[in-house]
Amino acid sequence: MLDREQVLHVARLARLELTDDEVDRMADELSKVLDHIEAIRELDLEGVPPTSHVVDVTNVLRADEPTPSLPREAILAAAPEPLNDGFGVPSPGAA
Amino acid sequence: MTAFEPVIGLEIHVQLSTRTKMFCGCELSFNDPPNIHTCPTCLGLPGALPVANEHAIHFAIMIGLALGCEIAERSLFHRKNYFYPDSPKAYQISQYDVPLCLGGHLGDVRIHRVHLEEDAAKLNHLGKSGRIHGSDRSWVDFNRCGTPLVEIVTEPDIHSAEQAREWLILLRTTLRQLGVSDVDMSQGSLRCDANVSIRPVGSTELGTKTELKNMNSFAFVAKGIEAEIERQKRLLDAGAAVVQETLHFDPTTGSLTPLRSKEEAHDYRYFPEPDLVPLLATEEMLAAARAALPAELPAERATRFEQELGLHADTARLFAFRAELGDYFEQALAAAGANGGADLEPAELSNWIGPLVERIGSDADPASSNVTPQSLAALATMVKAKEVSRDAAREVLTLLVQEGGDPREIVEREGLGAITAEDDGLAEIVDRAIAADPNAAEKVRAGNMKAIGPLVGYVMRETKGRADGGEITRLIREKLAG
Amino acid sequence: MSELIDLTAAQAAERIRAGDLTAAELFEAYRQRAAADELNAFTWVADAAPSPDGEASTPLGGVPVAVKDLFCTEGVPSQSGSKILEGYRPPYTATVVAKLAEAGAPLLGKTNQDEFAMGSSNENSAFGPVLNPWDRKRVPGGSSGGSAAAVAAGLAPWAIGTDTGGSIRQPAALCGIVGLKPTYGACSRYGMIAFASSLDQAGPFTRDVTDAALLFRHMVGRDRRDSTSLEYPGEVDLPKREDLEGLRLGVPEDLTGAEGGIEPGVRESFEATIKLAEQLGASIEPCRLPHAPQALSAYYLIAPAEASANLARFDGVRYGLRVDGDKDLITMYSRTREVGFGAEVKRRIMLGTYALSSGYYDAYYGTAQKVRTKIAEDFRTAFERFDFIVTPTSPCVAFGLGAKLDDPLAMYLNDFLAVPMSLAGIAAISIPSGLSEGLPVGFQLAGPAFSESRLLDAAFALEQAIGFDGSAARANNGPGRNAT
Ligand SMILES: [Mg+2]
Numbered sequence A: 001m002l003d004r005e006q007v008l009h010v011a012r013l014a015r016l017e018l019t020d021d022e023v024d025r026m027a028d029e030l031s032k033v034l035d036h037i038e039a040i041r042e043l044d045l046e047g048v049p050p051t052s053h054v055v056d057v058t059n060v061l062r063a064d065e066p067t068p069s070l071p072r073e074a075i076l077a078a079a080p081e082p083l084n085d086g087f088g089v090p091s092p093g094a095a
Numbered sequence B: 001m002t003a004f005e006p007v008i009g010l011e012i013h014v015q016l017s018t019r020t021k022m023f024c025g026c027e028l029s030f031n032d033p034p035n036i037h038t039c040p041t042c043l044g045l046p047g048a049l050p051v052a053n054e055h056a057i058h059f060a061i062m063i064g065l066a067l068g069c070e071i072a073e074r075s076l077f078h079r080k081n082y083f084y085p086d087s088p089k090a091y092q093i094s095q096y097d098v099p100l101c102l103g104g105h106l107g108d109v110r111i112h113r114v115h116l117e118e119d120a121a122k123l124n125h126l127g128k129s130g131r132i133h134g135s136d137r138s139w140v141d142f143n144r145c146g147t148p149l150v151e152i153v154t155e156p157d158i159h160s161a162e163q164a165r166e167w168l169i170l171l172r173t174t175l176r177q178l179g180v181s182d183v184d185m186s187q188g189s190l191r192c193d194a195n196v197s198i199r200p201v202g203s204t205e206l207g208t209k210t211e212l213k214n215m216n217s218f219a220f221v222a223k224g225i226e227a228e229i230e231r232q233k234r235l236l237d238a239g240a241a242v243v244q245e246t247l248h249f250d251p252t253t254g255s256l257t258p259l260r261s262k263e264e265a266h267d268y269r270y271f272p273e274p275d276l277v278p279l280l281a282t283e284e285m286l287a288a289a290r291a292a293l294p295a296e297l298p299a300e301r302a303t304r305f306e307q308e309l310g311l312h313a314d315t316a317r318l319f320a321f322r323a324e325l326g327d328y329f330e331q332a333l334a335a336a337g338a339n340g341g342a343d344l345e346p347a348e349l350s351n352w353i354g355p356l357v358e359r360i361g362s363d364a365d366p367a368s369s370n371v372t373p374q375s376l377a378a379l380a381t382m383v384k385a386k387e388v389s390r391d392a393a394r395e396v397l398t399l400l401v402q403e404g405g406d407p408r409e410i411v412e413r414e415g416l417g418a419i420t421a422e423d424d425g426l427a428e429i430v431d432r433a434i435a436a437d438p439n440a441a442e443k444v445r446a447g448n449m450k451a452i453g454p455l456v457g458y459v460m461r462e463t464k465g466r467a468d469g470g471e472i473t474r475l476i477r478e479k480l481a482g
Numbered sequence C: 001m002s003e004l005i006d007l008t009a010a011q012a013a014e015r016i017r018a019g020d021l022t023a024a025e026l027f028e029a030y031r032q033r034a035a036a037d038e039l040n041a042f043t044w045v046a047d048a049a050p051s052p053d054g055e056a057s058t059p060l061g062g063v064p065v066a067v068k069d070l071f072c073t074e075g076v077p078s079q080s081g082s083k084i085l086e087g088y089r090p091p092y093t094a095t096v097v098a099k100l101a102e103a104g105a106p107l108l109g110k111t112n113q114d115e116f117a118m119g120s121s122n123e124n125s126a127f128g129p130v131l132n133p134w135d136r137k138r139v140p141g142g143s144s145g146g147s148a149a150a151v152a153a154g155l156a157p158w159a160i161g162t163d164t165g166g167s168i169r170q171p172a173a174l175c176g177i178v179g180l181k182p183t184y185g186a187c188s189r190y191g192m193i194a195f196a197s198s199l200d201q202a203g204p205f206t207r208d209v210t211d212a213a214l215l216f217r218h219m220v221g222r223d224r225r226d227s228t229s230l231e232y233p234g235e236v237d238l239p240k241r242e243d244l245e246g247l248r249l250g251v252p253e254d255l256t257g258a259e260g261g262i263e264p265g266v267r268e269s270f271e272a273t274i275k276l277a278e279q280l281g282a283s284i285e286p287c288r289l290p291h292a293p294q295a296l297s298a299y300y301l302i303a304p305a306e307a308s309a310n311l312a313r314f315d316g317v318r319y320g321l322r323v324d325g326d327k328d329l330i331t332m333y334s335r336t337r338e339v340g341f342g343a344e345v346k347r348r349i350m351l352g353t354y355a356l357s358s359g360y361y362d363a364y365y366g367t368a369q370k371v372r373t374k375i376a377e378d379f380r381t382a383f384e385r386f387d388f389i390v391t392p393t394s395p396c397v398a399f400g401l402g403a404k405l406d407d408p409l410a411m412y413l414n415d416f417l418a419v420p421m422s423l424a425g426i427a428a429i430s431i432p433s434g435l436s437e438g439l440p441v442g443f444q445l446a447g448p449a450f451s452e453s454r455l456l457d458a459a460f461a462l463e464q465a466i467g468f469d470g471s472a473a474r475a476n477n478g479p480g481r482n483a484t
């Protein structure tokens, strides 16, 4: 159902660095689950609209009026790497 | 060597000038200190939820209407998933398969779609260059994160770098007139990416395209596209192939370098944003947007100038795209009509805007110069009535720019009024001219009209350009016609 | 003291209002029991009553509430049972928690849960498993296992949790208490650390139906900060009904048949409860929910897909855990998430990412959304003939710790009877219907959207007739217990 290569590709998309045996276990477990799930693909769903919301409301909008922002200290307090009044990260450009 | 035709489509991101962000109540930032405009929502804190800004939607509908788009009755927001430090939720809320606006056109370029989304945060890079390459540490400022963006995607209807630049200026003028954005490329409130490909002239299928990013001025848009067209030509001429890639334009060197992609495997996994409900463009919303549109948009104005007023196409576009010139021109035109200069052709009047702009500086607004539209109209009318020669009128204009005032008075004061045939002074000067250059006169008598030049020149000099060239020629030929 | 603990929340509030008891005394009594928690139900306990007395006048009288870890509480640890949010203290409070505090239910403590609400046994928690107060060798159910165990064991007068695919009803059933999964949109999701945004819904855990109605009444309401929250029509009534005269109950064969894998003991209790309902005047008939058996499959595509995006923000940049920050960006991301997430969370992120990835969207996520449409239709049709649909809440009673840990599919099947209602976004309640081998069994009633008042009324009538006694679980837990 799902081979190592697919698992590794999906893990890359999801930014998960799986260990080798995790990859194998994942391939096995996900395949089992997907086998079970496959069933729904047999249903005849011709012309059935998809449901992404059960609430059928539309246009829930807010007026363009400012609300208070958080103090910088408060948000940086949680930061793993406060840097120049901002959030430090390894530069995406670094080799 | 085959001749190639460039095929260019533009993707423009426009920051809307709302008070608050797209999905939260944080105020927009204007170069404020970092990270002072954030909240749980725009910072992507756990548990926070988005709520759409109704004014941003109003602006987006205005843009859609101005570009002649079809406004979707019902549109959806999707999540566009990618990991990058400038994306706090690791997905951007954007519109995907059902955008707010579809189709439409601006000038001769068709619009593919217009949709709403949220801006990313600003990523700053440590290190001398301040640029991403070579820097090993970066830091994120979330002030900009969540600023309402409208993305405008054109069809590949553009065929030269210059056309791209000119069209982009038309778009800016249009958006500025709508009042929905600062549309300032240097500030990033107007950003343009270009999809460029080339194909042999005559062929109809598209070549492999590349995407150009970071062209943050109108000049750079032209430069970047030009450079890319040349690069692609060299490749194809050398029998090589164009690779589909994203290129980063470096303004300092004018060079294009492949950009490291945000995801090595591009798969945005779009799906409907479950935290937001569908967007309905109601009649009320459409009516409100329509009511907010200006009476005439630049593209329409250019057409009117060309077709109704008979201006030259380039002049028409210039006046429409640079609204201040168009406005000044129309005021002068009205003044001319009022002062009985009605027989003054709009095209004739338009020819005086150029000289005026030369004298006040090409970027200046004539409205704030010493020359009122009324006096420019008066001057043009005088020329038309041969009360002052074209050359003399140029001197008058120079004086008007310096000191303002009424052209008629300046003509009087400086004695620049035209000398006409009836004026015997002119006949007398013509005689002197003939006497001064007998052999030129001989040639003319012999029918060699080329020789008349020096004689006319003499009279011009003597009259300080106040006499009309045509008049002078006529007089000389009379005298010399046996 | 023990007598104080045996009061329901409503009774305690009454005493406080009457002046025979102060909110501070009650808070302290529960604070001590919560602090002495041996079930690992709490992840954090308040060290003192928040405000001095004066709560007597409030609708909830100052009776404190235990809150599932995933509700953000300002300055108080909130990490949704995950290592990746280690030490995270939010700068804001979830709407529902704020509303309860305002109504006079101060925060007693935060309760343990499956990591990011993913699980049916509360074994997927960075804080370790929660033990079932009826038998500490068994699981309390999940994902809101801490809230359920705390209420059942009398460590809290009442609690709130969240239900995405059974996470309130199933642990309530396994712990012998009442759990209400409200209509989607009835309670604000603002400040709830999201699992699956189109399914997550907050709801009460209480000892009886009256408490459930009382707590729920102060949780509902449209929130300007949650686009999907709705105004609750009218007020939530306190239940008073003594019979079920004229009520039509439907038993969906598609769920209660062989496929459901319902244990004999559970089936027995279910059928006994049906009989009681009949005696109370209800008419019972079989009904069809043809697509309900596919609900679990649809759920295990939709929920992980949404979760894969909801959990992408945990990247080590702004808060929480960061691993290998000195390496390159992608390594930092991948290592942080590899170390910060538990096995089940990774499994679902993988499943959801796969279901959305290019080439598979239509086959998986797209199909699941269509199945969801059919399931909602099934319920709509059923509710034309029936007032409520009834099933056992869980196919089985509390199972042994570790029993299903290495068989994800078996674990997922626990929610076979709970997931259809979640996909349809309708209201459902679980009440204790008796014991099987000394362990509680849950009875589920499901009604249309915003039928909570009627649902609570019917559940109340049944509750009176069943007369379930949960005092053993309280007696066997907390300080000075004589544990079995
Ligand atoms: Mg975009």
Ligand SMILES: [Zn+2]
Pocket (backbone or CB within 6 Å): B021, B024, B025, B026, B037, B038, B039, B040, B041, B042, B043, B146
């Ligand atoms: Zn914000």
